[in-house]
Amino acid sequence: MSDDAPICSAKGCPAPASYALVWNNPKLHTPDREKIWLACEEHRESLSHHLASRSFLRRVDPLDRPA
Numbered sequence: 001m002s003d004d005a006p007i008c009s010a011k012g013c014p015a016p017a018s019y020a021l022v023w024n025n026p027k028l029h030t031p032d033r034e035k036i037w038l039a040c041e042e043h044r045e046s047l048s049h050h051l052a053s054r055s056f057l058r059r060v061d062p063l064d065r066p067a
């Protein structure tokens with residue numbers, strides 16, 4: 001693994017991220033702005049639900065990580 005392997009954004013989670021959750025808060029951000037949270041398999045659902053429940057979530061992209 002390289003040193004720049006992306007890590008899950010969930011609090012205290014050291015797992016490598018497998019997904020990028022792309023979101024935008026229209027109250028804070030212009031429409032062209034994209035914020036990204038990284039998530040591992042385990043946290044993808046809870047993090048995306050957190051964003052989706054606030055209508056911030058735009059999409060979930062799988063991260064292309066070399067095996």
Ligand SMILES: [Zn+2]
Nearest residue numbers: 008013040043
């Ligand atoms: Zn995680």
